[in-house]
Amino acid sequence: MSPGRTPSEGPARRRETVGEAVARRGAAGGGARPTGRARAASAAAEPGGREQRPRRTDRPARPAADGTRPRARSTRTRPAPDAPRAPRPEPSPVHRRRRRVALVVALLVLLAGLAVGVRVLVYDLGLLDVEGVEVTGAVAVPQDEVLAAAAVVVGQPLAGVDTAGIAERVAQLPGIGSVEVGRSWPHTVTVAITERTAVAVARTPQGPRPVDAAGVVYPAPVAPGLPQLTFGAVGPDDPSTRAALDVLAALPEDVRAQVLTVDVSVGGGVPQVTLGLTDDRQVRWGPVEESARKAGVLVPLLTQPGRVYDVASPELPTVRS
Structure with missing residues (x-):
């Protein structure tokens, strides 16, 4: 006998395992549901049995060998590269109207700012004053x-x-x-x-005054060699003045240099122009019409001897002594 054990105790009992204790308790308690620890022990007691624990997905990833932590996998599903994109919604008319109004307001504010800046630069700072x-x-x-x-x-x-x-x-x-x-x-x-360029001379109560191509008489020294207008009041609105100046403008320079006087008479409402030339010669020009043609006829006509050269009818010019 072993020390400390009485004869009445009989042979020593084998210690029961955890699995046997669970089985015994289940048989005695009418199939009570084992706890989680008992289930694990029972599974471990079965031959080849191993508890299959679910894998935790919320456990942080282990750092890599170089010390960097790997990026967590994204749970979002990305669209395929070739998948068509959804069309963007068209803005409403109200939104478009508000956007236009905002643009106009911004433009007006900008223009107002520029106007104020230009005003200050041009008028107030004195940088662009008259010198x-x-x-x-x-x-x-x-x-x-x-x-x-x-x-x-x-x-x-x-x-x-x-x-x-x-x-x-x-x-x-x-x-x-x-x-x-x-x-x-x-x-x-x-x-x-x-x-003003003087083209003729007019007689006035104040004495001779130059006349420009527009018929304006103005106070200035009279240059020598200008033809004198011998008719009445000379002015830009006078028909006789206009007729005389038109004829002078049509003459070639060499012929105009020979003109001493220009006289205009009004017969039948049509001004008739007469030119007084050097060497006591006279040119009967007639009306202003066809002045360019008459000037072309007068140039060769003046090469002939005579005192009166009539080109009033350029088709039939005449020379009289």
């Missing part, structure tokens, strides 16, 4: 008179210069045919003058 006046084309008319008539204020903004007013004042000067006033940025007002 001088440049006059061109003034030969017979003194330049000082042009500057005085222009009356340009130095120091005012160049953009605010009244160019039309300057041109109107300068055009009032005698001998000025036309005026063009402009701006030469950043600081100069330009005044380009075309002076």
Whole structure:
């Protein structure tokens, strides 16, 4: 006998295993459901049995050998490369209208900002003020008179210069045919003058005055060698003046240099022009019509001796002594 064991205990009992204990308890308790630990032990007690545990998918991935952690697999399904994309929805009319309004408002704000900037630059900062006046084309008319008539204020903004007013004042000067006033940025007002060119001389109460091609009589020194208009009042609106100047314009230069006087008489409402030439000769021109043809006939006709050359009918020119 083993020490500490009484004879009544009999032979030593073998210790039961966990699986046998579970089986015994199940038989005694009417098939009570084993716990999770008992199930695991029972599965392990079966020959070749091994608990199959589900694999955890939420466990973080182990880092790679180089210390970097692999990227987690995305659970989203990506469309195939060749899969057609869904069409984008068309914006509603209200959305399009709002977008247009917003664009217009933004454009107006931009233009307003630019206008304010230009205003400050041109008018307020003084960077583009008038510093001088440049006059061109003034030969017979003194330049000082042009500057005085222009009356340009130095120091005012160049953009605010009244160019039309300057041109109107300068055009009032005698001998000025036309005026063009402009701006030469950043600081100069330009005044380009075309002076009147005298083509004839008119008799006036103030004495002889030059007459330009438009029939304007203006106060200026009379150049020698100009033909004299011997009829009544001369002016740009006078029919006789227009007829005389048209004939002078049709003459070749060498013939015009021989003209001393131009007389116009009105017979039957049609002006009749007569030219007085050097060497006491006379040309009966007649009406202004066909002036170019008459001038072509007169040139060879003047090579013939005579005192009166009649080209009123260019088809039948005549020469009389």
